[in-house]
Amino acid sequence: MIARPFGGGKEFALPFQMRTVDLIRKKRNGEELTDKEIEFLVENYTRGAIPDYQMAAFLMAVYYSNLSENEVTALTLAMLNSGRRVDLSDLDGAKVDKHSTGGVGDKTSLIAAPIAAAAGVVVPMISGRGLGHTGGTVDKLESIPGFRTRLSVEEFRANLNAHRLCFMGQTDEIVPADQKLYALRDVTASVESLPLIAASIMSKKLAEGMDGLVLDVKVGSGAFLKRQLEARKLAQLMVTIGRRMNKRVHALLTDMDQPLGYAVGNALEIMEVSQTLQSQGPADLTQLSIELAARMINLANPGPGLEAAREQASALLASGAAFTKLQEVIAAQGGNPDVLNQFELLPNASGAREILSPRSGYVTRINAEDIGQAAVLLGAGRDTIDRPIDPAVGVILERKVGEKVAAGGRLCTLYHTDDARLEEAAQLVEDAFHISAAAPEQRQLVLEVIQ
Amino acid sequence: MIARPFGGGKEFALPFQMRTVDLIRKKRNGEELTDKEIEFLVENYTRGAIPDYQMAAFLMAVYYSNLSENEVTALTLAMLNSGRRVDLSDLDGAKVDKHSTGGVGDKTSLIAAPIAAAAGVVVPMISGRGLGHTGGTVDKLESIPGFRTRLSVEEFRANLNAHRLCFMGQTDEIVPADQKLYALRDVTASVESLPLIAASIMSKKLAEGMDGLVLDVKVGSGAFLKRQLEARKLAQLMVTIGRRMNKRVHALLTDMDQPLGYAVGNALEIMEVSQTLQSQGPADLTQLSIELAARMINLANPGPGLEAAREQASALLASGAAFTKLQEVIAAQGGNPDVLNQFELLPNASGAREILSPRSGYVTRINAEDIGQAAVLLGAGRDTIDRPIDPAVGVILERKVGEKVAAGGRLCTLYHTDDARLEEAAQLVEDAFHISAAAPEQRQLVLEVIQ
Numbered sequence: 001m002i003a004r005p006f007g008g009g010k011e012f013a014l015p016f017q018m019r020t021v022d023l024i025r026k027k028r029n030g031e032e033l034t035d036k037e038i039e040f041l042v043e044n045y046t047r048g049a050i051p052d053y054q055m056a057a058f059l060m061a062v063y064y065s066n067l068s069e070n071e072v073t074a075l076t077l078a079m080l081n082s083g084r085r086v087d088l089s090d091l092d093g094a095k096v097d098k099h100s101t102g103g104v105g106d107k108t109s110l111i112a113a114p115i116a117a118a119a120g121v122v123v124p125m126i127s128g129r130g131l132g133h134t135g136g137t138v139d140k141l142e143s144i145p146g147f148r149t150r151l152s153v154e155e156f157r158a159n160l161n162a163h164r165l166c167f168m169g170q171t172d173e174i175v176p177a178d179q180k181l182y183a184l185r186d187v188t189a190s191v192e193s194l195p196l197i198a199a200s201i202m203s204k205k206l207a208e209g210m211d212g213l214v215l216d217v218k219v220g221s222g223a224f225l226k227r228q229l230e231a232r233k234l235a236q237l238m239v240t241i242g243r244r245m246n247k248r249v250h251a252l253l254t255d256m257d258q259p260l261g262y263a264v265g266n267a268l269e270i271m272e273v274s275q276t277l278q279s280q281g282p283a284d285l286t287q288l289s290i291e292l293a294a295r296m297i298n299l300a301n302p303g304p305g306l307e308a309a310r311e312q313a314s315a316l317l318a319s320g321a322a323f324t325k326l327q328e329v330i331a332a333q334g335g336n337p338d339v340l341n342q343f344e345l346l347p348n349a350s351g352a353r354e355i356l357s358p359r360s361g362y363v364t365r366i367n368a369e370d371i372g373q374a375a376v377l378l379g380a381g382r383d384t385i386d387r388p389i390d391p392a393v394g395v396i397l398e399r400k401v402g403e404k405v406a407a408g409g410r411l412c413t414l415y416h417t418d419d420a421r422l423e424e425a426a427q428l429v430e431d432a433f434h435i436s437a438a439a440p441e442q443r444q445l446v447l448e449v450i451q
Numbered sequence: 452m453i454a455r456p457f458g459g460g461k462e463f464a465l466p467f468q469m470r471t472v473d474l475i476r477k478k479r480n481g482e483e484l485t486d487k488e489i490e491f492l493v494e495n496y497t498r499g500a501i502p503d504y505q506m507a508a509f510l511m512a513v514y515y516s517n518l519s520e521n522e523v524t525a526l527t528l529a530m531l532n533s534g535r536r537v538d539l540s541d542l543d544g545a546k547v548d549k550h551s552t553g554g555v556g557d558k559t560s561l562i563a564a565p566i567a568a569a570a571g572v573v574v575p576m577i578s579g580r581g582l583g584h585t586g587g588t589v590d591k592l593e594s595i596p597g598f599r600t601r602l603s604v605e606e607f608r609a610n611l612n613a614h615r616l617c618f619m620g621q622t623d624e625i626v627p628a629d630q631k632l633y634a635l636r637d638v639t640a641s642v643e644s645l646p647l648i649a650a651s652i653m654s655k656k657l658a659e660g661m662d663g664l665v666l667d668v669k670v671g672s673g674a675f676l677k678r679q680l681e682a683r684k685l686a687q688l689m690v691t692i693g694r695r696m697n698k699r700v701h702a703l704l705t706d707m708d709q710p711l712g713y714a715v716g717n718a719l720e721i722m723e724v725s726q727t728l729q730s731q732g733p734a735d736l737t738q739l740s741i742e743l744a745a746r747m748i749n750l751a752n753p754g755p756g757l758e759a760a761r762e763q764a765s766a767l768l769a770s771g772a773a774f775t776k777l778q779e780v781i782a783a784q785g786g787n788p789d790v791l792n793q794f795e796l797l798p799n800a801s802g803a804r805e806i807l808s809p810r811s812g813y814v815t816r817i818n819a820e821d822i823g824q825a826a827v828l829l830g831a832g833r834d835t836i837d838r839p840i841d842p843a844v845g846v847i848l849e850r851k852v853g854e855k856v857a858a859g860g861r862l863c864t865l866y867h868t869d870d871a872r873l874e875e876a877a878q879l880v881e882d883a884f885h886i887s888a889a890a891p892e893q894r895q896l897v898l899e900v901i902q
């Protein structure tokens with residue numbers, strides 16, 4: 001033991017320190033914590049009895065030492081128990097949600113959820129806001145004038161009862177431990193830990209009262225996880241947590257090496273959602289949304305099989321039933337459902353800037369992270385959680401990977417209202433497009449399914 | 452990027468967070484920080500601009516990712532620059548200190564320093580209090596009635612000028628960064644990091660104004676470092692830091708598999724110091740003290756060589772010059788120098804309890820940590836920095852490793868004033884002694900020298 005400097009001992013008056021330091025040390029040494037020990041940490045941290053500095057050290061130890069399946073399940077449960085759970089047991093039918101780890105142009109929730117709800121599935125969807133280069137479902141919906149996502153748990157339940165689908169923003173009542181832990185991880189560089197990510201996602205989803213969950217784990221340049229190996233590990237962790245909690249979970253690893261669809265930006269994405277629900281959407285977005293909806297339908301009612309669920313999902317899209325369902329939900333949450341037909345009712349940008357191709361050839365790559373960052377520069381996203389966003393602005397791609405473009409042909413258009421960082425955004429987008437003489441190999445959209 | 456929960460973002464109003472989190476992430480990813488970056492962290496943490504939770508995460512990242520030689524040197528320098536340095540440049544002669552990483556019964560500082568000072572070396576000794584099972588030099592000296600270790604830097608300089616040796620307790624003025632960092636490491640399980648230990652020790656020693664330093668790195672059951680490999684790494688780190696700061700450093704790895712000498716406990720150790728300075732001390736303590744003193748003399752004046760320094764140190768011990776020097780220093784710092792001849796002037800325990808051998812044989816092992824812990828139970832040490840200690844109590848060994856003992860023969864005596872935990876201490880001490888039929892192999896006291 002090294003002698004501690006006399007007189008320099010900071011006074012730590014809080015209780016639990018002795019026990020907490022032992023648990024940090026245990027994890028640091030790579031040992032497995034018991035369920036009770038993890039519960040102790042989460043419960044006391046949430047109520048302020050364990051200080052931030054001890055939890056920060058613990059989280060960094062987890063980053064390096066990892067968590068076992070037992071530990072990550074115990075962590076999820078402890079986080080879940082930190083707040084209120086939504087009880088949907090008295091609602092008829094299976095409750096199935098869909099969650100994406102976040103991608104650029106990813107608006108599949110707004111298409112797959114109405115399809116599933118139109119098929120009779122109850123979809124309790126509590127979503128986050130975007131941070132960084134990927135947009136959040138709540139931000140997209142709030143570009144619809146009047147749309148309310150700040151609901152009480154009671155309103156959420158009532159809307160689900162009436163319409164089978166409700167979109168709600170996150171609230172302090174549900175999983176407060178996650179909110180506190182996430183904020184701490186964000187400023188202490190322990191966000192990128194797979195078990196911490198898995199426990200964060202699963203605790204929130206379990207708190208919604210769902211029976212099944214379809215996970216869309218994005219992989220590639222536009223995703224949080226750049227490598228398929230890591231995405232697979234995360235998916236496996238979440239499927240395991242689900243199984244241990246007796247919930248059915250399907251996880252799809254999907255390609256995020258280019259943006260999904262053509263639109264990136266909040267109101268622009270609502271327009272693309274509308275087009276897609278009217279069978280006029282981009283092929284990749286349509287295909288993935290139907291696959292996710294089919295998985296939701298299949299989890300709710302496995303009997304007829306996945307192929308039948310796919311056919312049902314396609315039919316509900318083609319018939320306009322899903323479109324009608326989204327209109328119904330928009331109206332129910334205070335929005336004007338006419339925005340889906342009259343885009344001039346949505347916020348519109350005041351300026352447009354075209355980005356042209358410097359040469360002819362094939363688009364071989366579109367760096368999705370750069371496109372997302374350009375949208376953030378235009379005001380579509382935020383770097384810090386309290387910054388307001390501009391719902392009107394964003395990027396519309398004119399070419400996607402594999403398509404031909406002529407020299408001087410349009411690659412994309414930037415929609416802006418404030419040109420302060422327009423040049424910076426334009427440069428980023430120009431660099432994001434890679435043009436070559438040879439056509440690239442075709443990539444699969446769904447890379448892998450883990451269930 | 453995973454969406455951050457809305458509304459849950461804790462408000463962090465402090466500046467520097469963005470930059471700090473990038474530096475934590477850089478270290479976490481195993482990259483090397485620049486001198487400027489380390490300076491940024493230490494300076495802003497010391498003045499309170501970087502919060503504890505970020506530093507806790509950084510320290511845990513250092514625990515796992517380690518620090519390069521460049522980084523540990525920059526850290527030492529930044530810590531050194533956090534407070535006041537003692538300027539001894541106008542004092543004649545080389546300034547050489549000696550530091551031990553802490554062992555049970557280790558009172559070599561009180562013997563080697565007077566020898567070196569008697570040889571003309573200036574010995575500026577700022578020491579810590581004990582924490583855990585190893586005693587601190589300041590605690591031992593304070594068992595001498597009237598002895599003052601709470602000195603101002605001015606008093607310290609004046610005493611060094613007059614007597615060439617002064618013992619001072621740690622103060623807030625010197626290396627405040629270390630005090631703050633150590634307190635945080637203590638409650639976040641990042642004490643056991645070799646670069647953090649090295650920077651902590653070296654920053655304090657460099658702040659003393661020393662030109663050279665002899666390090667006694669203890670290895671074994673009674674030491675902080677149980678394995679020679681780790682002790683070697685720590686010694687190499689400290690020698691490297693010294694070289695980069697243009698200071699001469701010799702590091703000795705020495706055996707701490709049994710207590711050093713026979714006495715463990717503050718006043719008991721002062722008595723043993725006195726005996727040793729009068730050539731009546733235990734062989735191991737005498738040998739190591741002379742070796743350390745010789746290294747101090749050699750660092751101050753390398754010309755004549757180490758062997759000559761050893762002869763000089765032995766002669767100054769034998770002549771009583773070192774004994775006289777310690778008496779002089781005790782008087783200068785307010786203590787009664789007669790304690791060294793009249794032990795009844797020192798605090799004396801009221802009770803004694805003999806521990807007898809259950810069988811005859813050779814002592815093959817004495818677990819030093821258990822002996823140290825027993826002394827703590829009797830009141831000789833503290834578990835927390837603010838607990839008072841009892842200077843009178845402790846353990847006197849009657850047998851050391853390699854010696855024979857008869858069945859029922861005395862192994863050691865516990866000196867106590869309060870018998871609340873006496874039985875517990877007695878049990879611990881009994882278990883600490885291993886008695887076997889065969890004599891153990893002889894161990895070397897100095898295992899290795901790194902310079």
